[in-house]
Amino acid sequence: MSKLVVIGNGPSLKGFDFSRLKGVDTLGMNAAYRYWDQIDWYPTIYTCMDDKVTQTHHRHIKRLIDEGRIKHFFLTRFMLDFYPELKDDARIFFLEQLNERHKYQATKYGLNFIGSPYFKTSAPAKITTGSCAVRFGCFLGYTSVSIIGVDLEYQEISTGVSRREGIGLEITEKITNNPNYFFDGYQQAGDSFNIPNPPHLGDLHFDVFKILADDRRSCFWPVSLYNSNRKSKLFQKEVFEYKELDDFLEQPADSQAVHPAAENCIANIRILVLDLTHISHLSATGQIKGLFFRDAIPTNVAQICVSFDMRGISGAVGLDRITTNDFTAFASQAEIIAFARNFAPDVIYYRPIDSVLLHETACALKEKLNVPVVSHLMDDWVLRHKNDGIGKFRQWEERMLDIVGMSSKLLAISQKMADAYGVRYGGEWQVLANGIDLNTFPLPEKTSRAKKNIRYMGGAAENMNYHAIVQFARAIENDKRLASLFTLEIYTMPWYMKNLGEALDGFETCRIFELVDEDRYAETLKTADALLIAYNFDSATEQYVSLSMANKMPECLASGVPVIAYGPSTIATIELLEKYGLAHVVNQEDATHLEKVLTVLASNSPVTQTIARRARSFAGHFLSAEAVVAKFNQTLVAATAASAEPMDSENSLTRDTLDVEEHLTDQDLTLQYANECLANGLYVRAIAIYFKILPRLEFMRASVEFNISLAFRRLGYEHINPGVVRSRFL
Incomplete structure (x- = not known):
């Protein structure tokens, strides 16, 4: 489509x-x-x-x-x-x-x-x-x-048309040779319509x-x-x-x-990826990158990763080495810069996390290579540090402002995150989350089992979903009636299996497996009787993932299998599932509420089948992998567009800005007035004021510079260099 x-x-x-x-x-x-x-x-x-x-x-x-x-x-x-x-x-x-x-x-x-x-x-x-x-x-x-x-090229017709209330018109007699439509019978006597213009x-x-x-x-x-x-x-x-x-x-x-301005293709773009997880890693962030880079030429992709203990850093060139985790360790920042220069990227795709090492590497690469950066936020790790003391929290906020300031494009995993980050840090955030190809998920065949099989597929981090998964398992294990109706299968990464195994040791209704490989993933989802999406009911989880969108959600919705969502409505994923009626949602940490939902699920209620059909339709319409990849490609292409408009554009805009500056008063030189000018389309005036007040707004430099760039774009100068105009203006 x-x-x-x-x-x-x-x-x-x-x-x-x-x-x-x-x-x-x-x-x-x-x-x-x-x-x-x-x-x-x-x-x-x-x-x-x-x-x-x-x-x-x-x-x-x-x-x-x-x-x-x-x-x-x-x-x-x-x-x-x-x-x-x-x-x-x-x-x-x-x-x-x-x-x-x-x-x-x-x-x-x-x-x-x-x-x-x-x-x-x-x-x-x-x-x-x-x-x-x-x-x-x-x-x-x-x-x-x-x-x-x-x-x-609409032509007003007076013969055979009468005015009605407001801007309404009515055809009162047959119109022959109607000049406005491709066949004469388009409008007939008795038809009502509004004045076109x-x-x-x-x-x-x-x-x-x-x-x-x-x-x-x-x-x-x-x-x-x-x-x-x-x-x-x-x-x-x-x-x-x-x-x-x-x-x-x-x-x-x-x-x-x-x-x-460009083709929707990244085939000819050389991309350097900065992240914790490598492309196609078992984690959700690794899998989503596997989708993003499916159109890239393998040799045109390089990646720099920090280790999970945040102490080491390594790199690899080519998707064959990256996807098999065949990385070479770096001993110094000089080696990192040399590696990047040798690869010669056109753009950097950066997924920021709370790693000082990765952040400093990103800033150094931006400075040394001077190539555009596309930053993609998937979790609210800055807010997670609010409990670490105000000093440390402010440091991470300042790093986020660095990220906004150095990025040509900003991506958020959900609309909720885009809205929140726009207020917190400034910048224009676009939404890009995971997608799904419905052809990968043909509708499952109906099965009849003595006990319904609920499956959970994904991570079990303590600050995300571990406690919710354990609570859900206990709700089934400790209730004789539910234990006779359901089994719970948990498919997760090896590093989460030990903790889960200890917490659920001896449970007769629950089994734990290592997460299946990509070839078996879709089949494992669609052969379940229900799928579980879970988040902890605690403040640490809400701080970390309240703005995040579960990367496995599109696959769950596309499977055609009913979904149970267990977690607080403050989490963006739970909020979306509840808002559009895509799952049985349990948004309270309450065994009674959970029991009621599981009872409905066990009854094969038509409501459950309606939810599953609606979820699959939603995935097909709004979570299309084709659209996601196209948007990702286009974002990188737009970021790598020509770096500057012709010099005469800069000269012209500089002159216009100077002309406006002559008529500004001291009362005009406020951030509030500059923002009002930007909102009301007075772009040159807004630019002039921003340039004048920027030196005294160092603490807001990133957001002010973004607004300057936005004003340039609104004027049609897509690739102009704001620094050149500002230096001539000052």
């Missing part, structure tokens, strides 16, 4: 042969079903955002849903006014579930709010069916989208596509957007790259670009 053609209804589509779209997913909209009915052709996806159009055509939209020829629907809450039962149809998504502006309506209509970065926009009030259709395609995971039939919103239909293009660039969507219509205003104004439709259809999906 990587290519999508979004089909508008403009006159440029007259005479179009829809059979050309055979073999590619398509999205159609609004009243075009009248034409599809004539030619017996239907798109993969249907959308309608117009409340008036929904009110006029709701019966036919419901017919399309009932006929089952269309795979997905994207509608608004107005459809629920006629058919409230549709909120439980897994094929249908509603705008109110995805757009933060309408979140309160999702609650009102009983919808789960999902949210999506593709619906985060600088102009949330401006909504059209066409632009939302493109955003929805990106949300579903399409990485390459072509737009046809979106002309944006209301006076108070300007050229709405064109503006929303410009905004969409800006959102894509500024938020680095891992999606290629093309216009395939020469008659469109999108072509005249060069809003998107133009690509002939036949070229788009014939081009292999995996060769599409996902960023306007």
Whole structure:
């Protein structure tokens, strides 16, 4: 699911042969079903955002849903006014579930709010069916989208059209030779619709596509957007790259670009990895890197690792050596620098942990090599040191500010972490977590066992899940009824087996195994009767992983097996599973509550099967490995883009900044006012103020410098050197 053609209804589509779209997913909209009915052709996806159009055509939209020829629907809450039962149809998504502006309506209509970065926009009030259709395609995971039939040259019609309340219009008589649509029967007497471009919103239909293009660039969507219509205003104004439709259809999906400045491919990039665990290590962080680097040329990857005791450091070049843990130890920092220089990376991928040695190595490599750094945080190890004394805690916070300051891109494992770190340390954090390919997990065959088999797969660290696993095992072992219904199998790493074995010694309902290898992992998951995700109920665990997302969660959800989540709701993983109804959640350290959930699981309740189906669907839609790898690739590619714009851009921006500086007063020279200017689009003024006040804000240098870079990007200077402009300005 990587290519999508979004089909508008403009006159440029007259005479179009829809059979050309055979073999590619398509999205159609609004009243075009009248034409599809004539030619017996239907798109993969249907959308309608117009409340008036929904009110006029709701019966036919419901017919399309009932006929089952269309795979997905994207509608608004107005459809629920006629058919409230549709909120439980897994094929249908509603705008109110995805757009933060309408979140309160999702609650009102009983919808789960999902949210999506593709619906985060600088102009949330401006909504059209066409632009939302493109955003929805990106949300579903399409990485390459072509737009046809979106002309944006709407002509107002006065004959046969009457004004209604607000911005509403109604067709009162038959319109022949309708100049706005590709077939004359598109609008018929009795149809209601809204004024396409209301006076108070300007050229709405064109503006929303410009905004969409800006959102894509500024938020680095891992999606290629093309216009395939020469008659469109999108072509005249060069809003998107133009690509002939036949070229788009014939081009292999995996060769599409996902960023306007670069290909979505890391094949030609040399990457130096800094981490505790090596790529494809048995740990969760090792496995997730195995996914991230699946597209890399093996010889273009090197890794520097610290030892688990944090005292030694070693390196290896090539995925064959890295994945087999064939590393060579370094005796000094000089050897590390020489190793890195000899490898000559284009980018450093750094997963910071609370290791002074690894942090100092990262800082030294950044200074000596002067290559971009992409930092990826997966656990909140800084907060874990809050109990070590304020002095040590502040040292780790300062190191985090170093990381933010030296990083070209910042990645967080969850949205909760991205939001929290943006407030704590500044910077613009993108979310990148683990993903899954549903093809790896064909639906399991139904089995019948005398006792249901619950399996736990993963680590058992004392500051994460050890105590919760032991509590869960005891709940079964100590209850005769539950002991007759369940067995618990724990698959974990060798270094966790001793502690677990001692704690669970003599348990008849529990067995401990070494974690299976990759070839048997999926099969072990999907042949269980239930899967366990567990976190401790203690402050140390909450401090460490409350912002983290379990790397094994996508596999568990994709398995088709019911999941039990045992842990506090303050943990991001538990919070997500509970929010979207993806697991039986036990969020209290209470044996009675746990017993009730296990009783439901034992009863083969339809609720359990519904949860499992919903979880698998969620994994397919939102945790796609293809989308995760594409986003990772694009992030590295964007980080390695050209380091500077042409000199005349720097000269021009310097002059503009100096012009603004002449009109600044002392009252203007505050961080609050600079941030307000940035938020309100006064980017040059914001830059001028930041430059003036930066010397007295050393303690906030990292966040201020990030805001300066953000202002440059908003002005369109993607790769300009802020230091050059600042030195000339001062």
